[in-house]
Amino acid sequence: MPKTSARLLALLSLLQTRRDWSGAVLADRLGVSLRTVRRDVDRLRELGYPIDAVKGPEGGYRLGAGTELPPLLFDDEQAVALTVALQIAASTPDSGLAEAAGRALTTLRQVLPSRLRHRVEALDVTAVERPGARPADPVDGDVLLAVSAAVRAREILRFDYGTGDTRRAEPHHVATRGGRWYLVAWDLDRAGWRTFRVDRMSLRTPNGPRFIRRTVPGGDVAAYLIGVFRGATDVAGSWPCQGTVILDLPASTVARYTRDGVVEQISPGRCRLTLGSWSWPSLAATIARYDADIEVVGPEELSAAFVRLARRFNRMAAQGTGGN
Structure with a gap:
């Protein structure tokens, strides 16, 4: 040059x-x-x-800023970070940017130098949505790349996790949710699927032998992870606690604030809502936030949770009154 x-x-x-x-x-x-x-x-x-x-x-x-986008220069770390961001956008179809992000990712990969292309090709990220997540703990970029490379090469990982517990696992998928990075792996010592936070992993070298890839329960890693984060006990990823109520609100109003549930119109001013949560009290509290008269359709556990919360709130109200 x-x-x-x-x-x-x-x-x-x-x-x-x-x-x-x-x-x-x-x-x-x-x-x-x-x-x-x-x-x-x-x-x-x-x-x-x-x-x-x-x-x-x-x-x-x-x-400064111009009327057209000029050619840009990126250092190695910027190129890797940009690749990760584009992968996340490309794997999030609801964002409206998936197609454009996919094209940009293809363009970026074509012009990367070989020393970087091998690194970023090891990245295969699944994005699992988590609205309103709090800022996550930082993850070491080298660890993330090493874990992704092991996923691609199908090599067993050895790592210290959390307080120092040494684990051996077959890494299958890298996923991100709410700013945190996760590894979906088959835990060899516990003979089952586990989800590890990458920021808590301290890798041991070298990697172990190659393994034969397995299929996550249900066959869809995103659906499987959603179930894990919900605390689901089945492969379908459903909430462990699910109930149905009738609300004295229009279906259009309830649907506007219901992201993960089923809303059915009964009449112009009433609707049926089926929703899930990780516990019955949590489900009852979630339904109560709609601020409308509620009729529980079922199950009995949901009715009992409303009774429990009502007693708790009554005690709190009585204590507050006594303090005045």
């Missing part, structure tokens, strides 16, 4: 890393004169990069 071209790429890379650069600092970083920096900036402008001059004692430059 000609020296001038290499210097232009280095200058562009610097301009992308922070908002403002003084001419003197750029010259020092590139090992050239201020005059050379000014000439290189002009060359980049001719190539379509919107570089603005910054006023001040020393003057400076800023990579």
Whole structure:
């Protein structure tokens, strides 16, 4: 690569890393004169990069926004992070960006250098939606890549988990939910499927021998994980507690606030709602948030949960009254 071209790429890379650069600092970083920096900036402008001059004692430059998207430069870590983000968007059909993300992912993979292509091709991410999730603990990018590579190579992983418990597992899928990363694996010591948080894994090397891939219960990793996060005990991924009530609200109103349930209209002002949760009190409390008169259709466990909550709330109300 000609020296001038290499210097232009280095200058562009610097301009992308922070908002403002003084001419003197750029010259020092590139090992050239201020005059050379000014000439290189002009060359980049001719190539379509919107570089603005910054006023001040020393003057400076800023990579601005243009009417068209110019070519961009990414370092290795940025390229891997972008690949992961595009995979998540491509595997989330409800986002409305899945098709575009898939095309962008294909384009990115075509231009990646071989040293990165092998790393990112090991990434196969399943996104499981979790609305309103709190910020997750950070995960080591090298660990995530190593786990993904083991999934692709079908090599047994050995790792310390949590407080130091050593595990051996056949890694099958990497998934993300609510900002956290998970490994779906067959636990060899416990002879069953387990879901591990990647941020709690400390890998041991080398990996174990290759294994024959298994099929997760139900055949759909996303559906299986949804069931795991709900606390389901069957392969269908249903809630462990599920009940039906009649609400004195229009079906259109209830449907607007019901993400994971079935709403059926009975009359213009009443509807039937079937919903699930991880416990009966939790289900009763979830239904109560609709703030309407409720008629329990079944089962009896849901009726008992409403009675239990009513007694609890009555005690709380009586204590509050006594304090006044």
